[in-house]
Amino acid sequence: MNISNAILRGVSGAYILQSGVGKLGMPTEAAAGVQEFAATGVPAVKKMSPDTFSKFLSYSEVGIGAALLAPFVSNRIAGAAMGTFSAGLLAIYFRNEAMTQKDGIRPSEAGTGLSKDLFMAAISAALIASKPEKKSN
Template identity: 50%
Template structure:
């Protein structure tokens, strides 16, 4: 993990971990509402019991948050997981009626809480695309400091 990844992973990981911890005791009605939105993206989740879906969502968020916070998890892998998660949230946003304006992109007031998750997709892209510089063959390098 690079030093520049720490703020990205720390803030995002803590946010997602906290969200997952908050969903541990999700009541059936709240879980059913989230399940209905998720079923627009992943239809098989509609066959689950709402309480089981709530627990699965909680565990998934806690796992992702912990992976982002753990320094031994490679940044590219953590970024890939975050990209799948945030991409799913943004797909849910686009497929839920009333979340977007007529253009299908800009959020309505109701859609802002989901549309704001676009920041996680940007962080995922930064973690995936950031690479160590590879020295160019034959390029002059600075002398080592003794």
């Protein structure tokens, strides 16, 4: 793994892993609030119970963060996992009118925190597009 990919994977992996660990054991009321917000972008999550959603979200983040940090997981696999997660977050951003200004693209004050997920999408694309490392004998 080259240094630039290691930096991309290390920083984003640690961030996502920490976020997932912080959500483990989330109280039902908090999970219901996060689930309601997530459903603005991914309506299918409404079908889950809040506790199931909380486990799904936290385990997904822990798994994606760990995949990014594990050097034996290819850049393409790790990038695809993070890209899928980022796509869900960006769906919430773009489908929630309160997150963007009137043009539907630039973040509103409320959307600034979620708009950072564009960086995760860009990092994902960079990892997927990177050339595989040649194995040395």
